[in-house]
Amino acid sequence: MRTQSMDTSPEAERVHINLIRKASPAKLFGLVRSLSQTLIEMNRQNLRRLHSEMSEEELALMFVELNYGKELADHVRTDLKRRKGE
Numbered sequence: 733m734r735t736q737s738m739d740t741s742p743e744a745e746r747v748h749i750n751l752i753r754k755a756s757p758a759k760l761f762g763l764v765r766s767l768s769q770t771l772i773e774m775n776r777q778n779l780r781r782l783h784s785e786m787s788e789e790e791l792a793l794m795f796v797e798l799n800y801g802k803e804l805a806d807h808v809r810t811d812l813k814r815r816k817g818e
Contacts (some may be wrong), residue, residue, distance in 0.1 A: 775799070 735745045752760070779791050779798075786794070789812070797805035 735742055737745070740748075755763075776791070776795055779786075779794055783791060783794070793805050793809055793812075796808055
């Protein structure tokens with residue numbers, strides 16, 4: 733059997749797959765949620781690194797636009813201005 737990762741032995745991968753198969757739906761959901769949170773934070777850190785001149789608000793709006801689309805980002809931007817009284 734060829735493994736999914738070059739640095740994982742076939743036996744280790746079999747054990748890993750069996751653990752995933754035996755996990756409860758709640759456990760699997762927790763793993764997926766944790767992975768999603770990690771990827772979101774890594775994405776935000778990368779934006780901060782690439783655009784250190786931007787404010788946190790500008791970075792958050794960029795994140796929304798890149799991940800959820802310009803239309804939603806524009807709605808959020810408009811609502812933020814409304815809340816600030818601009």
